[in-house]
Amino acid sequence: MATADSGTGRDWAVAGGPTVLALALGVFPLAVLFVESIGPGLGTENYARAVSPLYRGALSYSIGVGVAVTVVCLAIAYPVTFWLAHRCPARYRLAGLVALTLPLWLNYVVLNYAWVWILARGGIVNRLLVGTGLLAEPLDLLYTQVSTGIGFVYIYLPYVILTMYVSMERLDYRLLEAARDLGATNWRVFRDIVVPQTLPGAAAATLVVYARIAGAYATPEILGSPGNVMIARLVVDAFQGYANYGFAAALSFVFLCLVLAGFVVGAAFPRVRRELRGW
Amino acid sequence: MSALTVDGLSKSFGDETAVSDVSLTLEGGEFFSLIGPSGCGKTTTLRMLGGLSSPDSGTVRLDGRDVTALPARQRATNMVFQDLVLFPHMTVAENIGYGLARSGVTGPERAQQVTEVLSLVGLKGFESRDPNSLSGGQQQRVALARALVNDPAVLLLDEPLASLDRALREEMQSEFRRIQRNSGTTFLYVTHDQESAMSMSDRIGVMRDGEVVDRGAPRRLYNQPRTRFVAEFLGDATVLTGTVRERGAGTVVVETGAGDVTAEQLDRDPTVGEQATVAVRPETVRLDGGSITGEVIDTAYKGFYAEATVACGGAELVVRRERQATLPDGGEPGTGPLFSVGETVTLSVERAVVVANGDG
Numbered sequence: 101m102a103t104a105d106s107g108t109g110r111d112w113a114v115a116g117g118p119t120v121l122a123l124a125l126g127v128f129p130l131a132v133l134f135v136e137s138i139g140p141g142l143g144t145e146n147y148a149r150a151v152s153p154l155y156r157g158a159l160s161y162s163i164g165v166g167v168a169v170t171v172v173c174l175a176i177a178y179p180v181t182f183w184l185a186h187r188c189p190a191r192y193r194l195a196g197l198v199a200l201t202l203p204l205w206l207n208y209v210v211l212n213y214a215w216v217w218i219l220a221r222g223g224i225v226n227r228l229l230v231g232t233g234l235l236a237e238p239l240d241l242l243y244t245q246v247s248t249g250i251g252f253v254y255i256y257l258p259y260v261i262l263t264m265y266v267s268m269e270r271l272d273y274r275l276l277e278a279a280r281d282l283g284a285t286n287w288r289v290f291r292d293i294v295v296p297q298t299l300p301g302a303a304a305a306t307l308v309v310y311a312r313i314a315g316a317y318a319t320p321e322i323l324g325s326p327g328n329v330m331i332a333r334l335v336v337d338a339f340q341g342y343a344n345y346g347f348a349a350a351l352s353f354v355f356l357c358l359v360l361a362g363f364v365v366g367a368a369f370p371r372v373r374r375e376l377r378g379w
Numbered sequence: 380m381s382a383l384t385v386d387g388l389s390k391s392f393g394d395e396t397a398v399s400d401v402s403l404t405l406e407g408g409e410f411f412s413l414i415g416p417s418g419c420g421k422t423t424t425l426r427m428l429g430g431l432s433s434p435d436s437g438t439v440r441l442d443g444r445d446v447t448a449l450p451a452r453q454r455a456t457n458m459v460f461q462d463l464v465l466f467p468h469m470t471v472a473e474n475i476g477y478g479l480a481r482s483g484v485t486g487p488e489r490a491q492q493v494t495e496v497l498s499l500v501g502l503k504g505f506e507s508r509d510p511n512s513l514s515g516g517q518q519q520r521v522a523l524a525r526a527l528v529n530d531p532a533v534l535l536l537d538e539p540l541a542s543l544d545r546a547l548r549e550e551m552q553s554e555f556r557r558i559q560r561n562s563g564t565t566f567l568y569v570t571h572d573q574e575s576a577m578s579m580s581d582r583i584g585v586m587r588d589g590e591v592v593d594r595g596a597p598r599r600l601y602n603q604p605r606t607r608f609v610a611e612f613l614g615d616a617t618v619l620t621g622t623v624r625e626r627g628a629g630t631v632v633v634e635t636g637a638g639d640v641t642a643e644q645l646d647r648d649p650t651v652g653e654q655a656t657v658a659v660r661p662e663t664v665r666l667d668g669g670s671i672t673g674e675v676i677d678t679a680y681k682g683f684y685a686e687a688t689v690a691c692g693g694a695e696l697v698v699r700r701e702r703q704a705t706l707p708d709g710g711e712p713g714t715g716p717l718f719s720v721g722e723t724v725t726l727s728v729e730r731a732v733v734v735a736n737g738d739g
Contacts, residue, residue, distance in 0.1 A: 274462065274464040275464050275466060277431050277458075277460075277464075278458070278460060278464045278466070279466070279477070281429060281430075281431065281451045281458045281526075282457065282481055282525070282526075283529075284452060284477075284481050288481065292466075292477075296468045
């Protein structure tokens with residue numbers, strides 16, 4: 101008993117410091133932000149303004165972009181990681197994984213500007229299309245929702261692929277054979293076996309990228325149209341443009357609540373809930 | 380009509396021939412085992428029959444219909460996999476009902492069939508259980524039920540008992556046999572365990588290096604093996620070589636290093652003076668008072684019998700002595716050594732068969 105007690109004490113001593121530090125780093129800035137948001141004088145006018153129709157559009161647009169891009173990334177990552185984990189010859193697997201996740205090691209802003217060069221009116225895509233005679237006039241690809249979407253997928257797909265790959269590699273291929281043997285078509289195999297077995301990976305990938313896309317600043321700034329304003333732009337404007345810290349903080353909190361609400365909706369699916377209980 | 384007809388099935392992986400010109404015929408309701416050492420191509424053959432792997436050449440017919448080009452899901456075969464691979468995210472009933480659902484059997488009908496097959500495999504009331512929480516033997520039964528419930532033309536079993544301990548394996552063997560009899564399903568069972576194959580099967584095919592080298596009822600294969608390989612793979616056998624000295628009616632006398640041995644010639648017809656190989660089962664070697672004299676060079680205690688390796692001239696013979704219930708001198712059975720190294724024994728070979736040396 102004595103040894104067990106002193107063991108617990110030591111555990112606390114070892115783990116306590118870092119845990120307190122982690123909590124402080126995570127919670128303290130949020131607490132400060134919250135205090136700022138209800139100031140000056142414990143009012144709710146910042147929040148009232150943040151949920152006014154003017155900002156509601158930008159908030160829902162941001163959440164929508166977050167969901168849509170996450171879905172597109174998952175739709176691409178599923179077949180890619182399945183192929184990589186179960187079809188690709190083992191000796192090319194690492195090379196393939198590195199190639200797919202290469203963008204992770206470049207600066208975020210640089211990655212966005214690479215697409216400016218590719219999608220611009222005089223960019224490589226338009227020059228190819230016009231040069232081969234497929235189009236008479238270059239297309240307006242840049243500064244549209246299309247270019248923003250491409251930029252987002254390009255930047256966040258590596259995270260989704262890496263997370264999904266871990267799950268996909270753990271997927272027992274013989275389960276697929278068993279399902280086929282019992283009469284399942286490819287679609288049923290995917291629905292009944294692949295998705296449930298890789299759900300933890302998909303959930304983890306969603307956790308990593310969804311909120312970051314919805315709250316992204318650089319990509320819509322560089323590739324997006326000025327007409328489609330995302331929430332980060334408004335927060336930055338409030339902080340830097342007119343130094344309204346309280347409103348910026350309130351807007352951030354509303355956004356955080358919306359992101360969390362998105363997760364709650366996701367957790368409403370029984371299958372997702374069962375998966376979460378396993379964690 | 381035969382349940383399964385396989386004709387000239389072959390498959391190579393790169394330069395390596397896995398299965399070479401395998402032909403088989405299974406009658407409806409038969410329990411057929413395909414046995415052979417690991418890497419002999421038996422699992423590859425099974426996967427081709429189930430449609431999980433496609434042959435380089437040859438045909439597979441189920442109830443007379445050519446299914447060689449059909450994928451697994453369109454074949455009337457179902458597989459019990461080596462490591463069972465039950466769907467871990469489904470209940471027992473969902474696992475078993477999966478194949479029924481894919482063939483369009485709806486809710487109540489499906490539930491009833493699942494209940495029936497569960498009681499056939501002795502798991503009544505297990506519908507809503509999580510397969511991960513079941514014991515090894517129970518998981519075996521679920522895996523069997525999942526395949527059996529679809530009423531396949533042939534049920535393919537890929538060494539499903541390999542991972543069980545001996546007692547459970549024996550229990551499951553007799554269960555498999557009982558379930559097979561009761562359901563009337565044709566079983567094709569693949570294993571490297573000759574003992575379980577012999578105790579369960581109506582017929583056995585012995586594979587080696589991708590080919591079926593012999594086939595027949597277990598008793599025929601055991602008592603009249605055609606090749607040295609079959610004699611040694613099925614049960615225990617001592618193989619002696621020598622020169623044919625004399626021919627009799629269906630038998631030949633072979634002069635071996637151990638002395639003269641009379642052997643059944645089966646379908647071989649060796650002439651006098653020719654080299655011949657004979658296989659001798661240990662239980663057909665009699666102790667005491669034979670023409671063969673030898674010295675015990677190794678002994679092994681096996682429980683209800685003891686085994687001795689005896690050097691007789693230029694050859695070695697294995698002989699067994701059963702433990703008596705009570706010993707003549709009133710001693711406790713099994714206390715004293717049944718053989719001792721260095722002891723001189725006299726033996727006679729009661730029964731031997733001429734076999735082909737090599738692969739045959």
